[in-house]
Structures are given as structure tokens and as C-alpha cells.
Amino acid sequence: MQTHFSEAQLRDPALAEAKGIIETCVHYGFCTNTCPTYVLTRDENESPRGRIDLIREMLENGGTPKPATVAHLDSCLSCLSCMTTCAVKVDYVHLIDRARVHIERHYRRGAADRALRALLAFVLPRPRLFALMMSAGRMVKPLAPLLGKRLAAMLAMIPARTAPDIVAPQVFAADGAKRHRVTLLAGCAQQALNGDINAATVRLLQRHGCEVVIAPGAGCCGSLTLHMGHEDDARRAARANVAAWREAGDLDAVIVNASGCGTTVKDYGHLLGGDDAKRIGALTRDVSEFLLGIGFAPPAPLPPYRVAYHDPCSMQHGQRVIEQPRALLRAAGFEVVDVPERHFCCGSAGTYNLLQPATAAQLGARKAAHIASTDPDIVATANIGCMTQIAHHLGRPVVHIVELLDWASGGPRPPALANVTLREPQPQTTTAPAADAGFW
Structure with missing residues (x-):
């Protein structure tokens, strides 16, 4: 795909990277049949290659994007199914993230949309606050029909049963001889929604000879805010985690049990740059990867x-x-x-x-x-x-x-x-x- 960025624009490393990604797309179209929004709508602008065209035009023009462009990019799930099937391996994940950052910085949404996005970006990375908000949401669920379709849909998503368990920084000793020393990303939204997951993860790792460190200062991975275009917030969260895990000392792995978080942490080298971030990304393993690697052995x-x-x-x-x-x-x-x-x-x-x-x-x-x-x-x-x-x-x-x-x-x-x-x-x-x- 041809691009027409100016020399001044290409002095911005982010735009230079976006240009390189866009130019790898050759419009083969293998991506369309695996893109959920295209399959549902059959609208080319709701396909990966259609969105790449929209992103190219938006970034080349600079400034305020068209409302229709924003709508089509907002409707992308970032499921990355297009990347699995792309014959030329277009780096769509980093391109759509760059597009969302541009929208966040240059487009003024309606008041209700701005308020909702600000609320989600503030609440979801804070598990105690999120748990409190869900409790309040359950109380107002009967009023949902009066609150508009969007708020009603949000209230409907609150599970009837949650098991919040906010894990304090600590070290869980291995059962028997210590074979590995790992840190677990305790997460944010997951802790508020279901603390049983972290509890099971810790027990499982302990049973397999792991000392499990919950590092002080580690928190949200930055994924939620990054995919909403809040790049600065995402980088702050990522830097805090990298610093916390550096202070934790020698680690055999950074264990993540929420796959969305794992994808972001593995990509810290791209998000932050620098040797520490790259080292953390290389150490990061989904809990299933790690367990299979060390030999899962149920009695x-x-x-x-x-x-x-x-x-x-x-x-x-x-x-x-x-x-x-x-x-x-x-x-x-x-x-x-x-x-x-x-x-x-x-x-x-x-x-x-x-x-x-x-x-x-x-x-x-x-x-x-x-x-x-x-x-x-x-x-x-x-x-x-x-x-x-x-x-x-x-x-x-x-x-x-x-x-x-x-x-x-x-x-x-x-x-x-x-x-x-x-x-x-x-x-x-x-x-x-x-x-x-x-x-x-």
C-alpha cells in the first residue's frame, strides 16, 4: 500500500513505524473472513484492510479525524485474528494502538462517551474501587431500563457472584524444595471479579516447587488504558511493573494468568523500550506455558x-x-x-x-x-x-x-x-x- 507522509511527519518515530506497517499491507484479503466485525456486517470499512486504509488517511492528514473513521476504528475488537491469517504478517496490533492514541489526542467525543471512557480508565485498573463500584451497580440493577441502553448493558454484565480477593504484596513459599522463583502479576479487574483465580494459581505454583512473589508496586499491566488510547497512562503502569519486578531480584519467570495482560507484558519492550522492559517481556509466561515447561504432574x-x-x-x-x-x-x-x-x-x-x-x-x-x-x-x-x-x-x-x-x-x-x-x-x-x- 502506498503512503504519502511528509518528511516532517516521519521525524516522529511513531508515525515512521506506522508508515512501515501500512506499506506491508498488500490487500490480499485473507484477513476479512476471520474478522468478526466484517463477517457480521460485510462492510469493507469494518475489515482489517479497510481499517488500515482509514488509519493511513487519518495519520497522513493529521489533526481531527472524521467521525465515521473514529466509529469504524472504535468497532475493532483488537482480537488480532487478522494477524494469524495475514500472508505478509502485517503488524496490525501496533498500528491500531497508534490509531487509538491519535484519536484520543485529536478527537473530541460526545460528553457521555468521554465520561464513560474516563470512568472505565480510572476504575478498572483499581481493583478495590472496581469491586466497590460493582456492589453499587448490583443495587441499581432494577433501575437499568431507566438508565439508557449503554448503562443497562454495563449493569447486565456485572456477575451475580464475584469473589474479590485483593492480594497484598508478599512471598508465598514453595511446598517442599524450592525449584523456581517467580513473580505473579496479581492484576486489577481480575482481582475484583474473581480472586479464586489467583488463589488457585499460587497453590498450583507452590505445589510445583515455586516460590511466588507478589511484588510491592506492581499493579495494572496497562492493557486497558493502552487499548483506549491512553498511552501515557499505560506507560506509567508498565514502568511501575518493570521497576517492581527489577526490585524483586532474580526471577525465573513473570507469571500472568490473564491472557490479555500477558500479551501486553510480553510487549513491554515495544511499549517502553530499554533493556529492563525487554528483559521483563522475555521473562513473561502465561501460567499454562510455564507449568507445561516445568512438568505439570497431578498425583x-x-x-x-x-x-x-x-x-x-x-x-x-x-x-x-x-x-x-x-x-x-x-x-x-x-x-x-x-x-x-x-x-x-x-x-x-x-x-x-x-x-x-x-x-x-x-x-x-x-x-x-x-x-x-x-x-x-x-x-x-x-x-x-x-x-x-x-x-x-x-x-x-x-x-x-x-x-x-x-x-x-x-x-x-x-x-x-x-x-x-x-x-x-x-x-x-x-x-x-x-x-x-x-x-x-
């Missing part, structure tokens, strides 16, 4: 309950971590079934289901129907946003894979399954590959 595998595993977009497209969770679940004794159309986003996408509720609801219902078609005993995934979105549309509990792995290796049954009667497992049968297996 007595569970019965072969049928588990439908949903691939979070940030895991399969962002980090390319696909087989590790499945291998661990099988080692734990479960029968793992793939969800049809597994490359397709569930509609959570960070704050997307709060900012674009209509499209998110379509995608959530589509994903829930595909999961139900597999007739699972248990539904599992590896990202808190997907868990919340899918549970809302499916109408049944969704658990994090670490909760199942913890259960299989001596921990408690996942609390979300406490009142769920699981079927007597049937002998395992060979399942046919999903219809979209060709994408992998």
Missing part, C-alpha cells in the same frame, strides 16, 4: 469430564499459546473438546463489551451457541474477560483452567462449580477436528 488425574476450552483471542492470536492449555487439561484427566469457530472473538475484548454492547452481544450469543453445541460438562478458558462475557451469554459458570488444574492436583473444587452436578463421565471417543481447523 491422581480427575475423571474425564468433558471440558469445552475457549481460546481467548489474546492467547491464540496475541501470544500464539494454543496447545499448552489443552495439553495440561488432558494431563489432568479431562476430555478436551474444541469449540467450533474457535478463532472467533467472544466479544469481551477488554472494555469492548462495555463500549460496544450491541456488537459484543451478537458475538457473545454466537460464541455461547457454539459452546453449547459441544455438550460440555465444564466450560473453561484462560482470561477473566472471556469468562465474564461467556458466562453472561451462556447462562452457566465458566472457570479458569488454573482452577481445574489446581483441583486435579489436590486443590479444592472450583467454587463456581460448587452447586453444579457433573455427569458421570463416559468413555472417551475420538472427536473430529473443528470445521475451522485449517486456520491452524
Whole structure:
């Protein structure tokens, strides 16, 4: 694709990078059939290559973007499915982030939109405040029809059951001999929504000989604010984490159990630059990557309950971590079934289901129907946003894979399954590959 940036514009390293990314796009169009918004609308401006054209025009012109351009870029999920299928490997993730930064700096949204975005950017990275806001939201849920479609959709997304557990900075000793020393990103929104995930992760790592450090000063990874165009806020959060983990001393890994956060932390070298940020990015592992690497060994595998595993977009497209969770679940004794159309986003996408509720609801219902078609005993995934979105549309509990792995290796049954009667497992049968297996 040709570009026409001026020499003055290209003195800005961010624009120079954007130019290079745009010029790699050759409009083959493989990306269109895996882009959720294009599949739903068949609008070229709702496809990756259409958005790249819009971004090129917006950045070349500079200044205030057109409202229609902003609408089409806002509707992008950043699911990165286009990057998995792109024949020339266009670096779309960094291009769409640059576009959002430009919009945030040069476009004045309506008052209601500005207020909502400011609220989300302030509240979600602060788990105690987020937990408090959810409690307040439950009380006003009966008034939802009077509050407008967007606020009503937000209130509907608040889970009936949350298990907040804000983990204080501390060191959890390894069970038995210490084999590894790791730090765990405790996270922000996840802690407010479901503290069971961190608790299960810590137990699981301890059982496998890990000393687990929750470092003072570490907090939000910066992902939520970065994808809303608040680049400065994201960099502040990232710098705080890099400094905290540097002070933690020698580490074998930075463990992340929310895949959206893991994708961002692995990319700290790009976001911040510098040796420390690059070192942290290189040390970062999704918990499933790390466990499989050190040898997950449940003492007595569970019965072969049928588990439908949903691939979070940030895991399969962002980090390319696909087989590790499945291998661990099988080692734990479960029968793992793939969800049809597994490359397709569930509609959570960070704050997307709060900012674009209509499209998110379509995608959530589509994903829930595909999961139900597999007739699972248990539904599992590896990202808190997907868990919340899918549970809302499916109408049944969704658990994090670490909760199942913890259960299989001596921990408690996942609390979300406490009142769920699981079927007597049937002998395992060979399942046919999903219809979209060709994408992998």
C-alpha cells in the first residue's frame, strides 16, 4: 500500500513505524473472513484492510479525524485474528494502538462517551474501587431500563457472584524444595471479579516447587488504558511493573494468568523500550506455558469430564499459546473438546463489551451457541474477560483452567462449580477436528 507522509511527519518515530506497517499491507484479503466485525456486517470499512486504509488517511492528514473513521476504528475488537491469517504478517496490533492514541489526542467525543471512557480508565485498573463500584451497580440493577441502553448493558454484565480477593504484596513459599522463583502479576479487574483465580494459581505454583512473589508496586499491566488510547497512562503502569519486578531480584519467570495482560507484558519492550522492559517481556509466561515447561504432574488425574476450552483471542492470536492449555487439561484427566469457530472473538475484548454492547452481544450469543453445541460438562478458558462475557451469554459458570488444574492436583473444587452436578463421565471417543481447523 502506498503512503504519502511528509518528511516532517516521519521525524516522529511513531508515525515512521506506522508508515512501515501500512506499506506491508498488500490487500490480499485473507484477513476479512476471520474478522468478526466484517463477517457480521460485510462492510469493507469494518475489515482489517479497510481499517488500515482509514488509519493511513487519518495519520497522513493529521489533526481531527472524521467521525465515521473514529466509529469504524472504535468497532475493532483488537482480537488480532487478522494477524494469524495475514500472508505478509502485517503488524496490525501496533498500528491500531497508534490509531487509538491519535484519536484520543485529536478527537473530541460526545460528553457521555468521554465520561464513560474516563470512568472505565480510572476504575478498572483499581481493583478495590472496581469491586466497590460493582456492589453499587448490583443495587441499581432494577433501575437499568431507566438508565439508557449503554448503562443497562454495563449493569447486565456485572456477575451475580464475584469473589474479590485483593492480594497484598508478599512471598508465598514453595511446598517442599524450592525449584523456581517467580513473580505473579496479581492484576486489577481480575482481582475484583474473581480472586479464586489467583488463589488457585499460587497453590498450583507452590505445589510445583515455586516460590511466588507478589511484588510491592506492581499493579495494572496497562492493557486497558493502552487499548483506549491512553498511552501515557499505560506507560506509567508498565514502568511501575518493570521497576517492581527489577526490585524483586532474580526471577525465573513473570507469571500472568490473564491472557490479555500477558500479551501486553510480553510487549513491554515495544511499549517502553530499554533493556529492563525487554528483559521483563522475555521473562513473561502465561501460567499454562510455564507449568507445561516445568512438568505439570497431578498425583491422581480427575475423571474425564468433558471440558469445552475457549481460546481467548489474546492467547491464540496475541501470544500464539494454543496447545499448552489443552495439553495440561488432558494431563489432568479431562476430555478436551474444541469449540467450533474457535478463532472467533467472544466479544469481551477488554472494555469492548462495555463500549460496544450491541456488537459484543451478537458475538457473545454466537460464541455461547457454539459452546453449547459441544455438550460440555465444564466450560473453561484462560482470561477473566472471556469468562465474564461467556458466562453472561451462556447462562452457566465458566472457570479458569488454573482452577481445574489446581483441583486435579489436590486443590479444592472450583467454587463456581460448587452447586453444579457433573455427569458421570463416559468413555472417551475420538472427536473430529473443528470445521475451522485449517486456520491452524
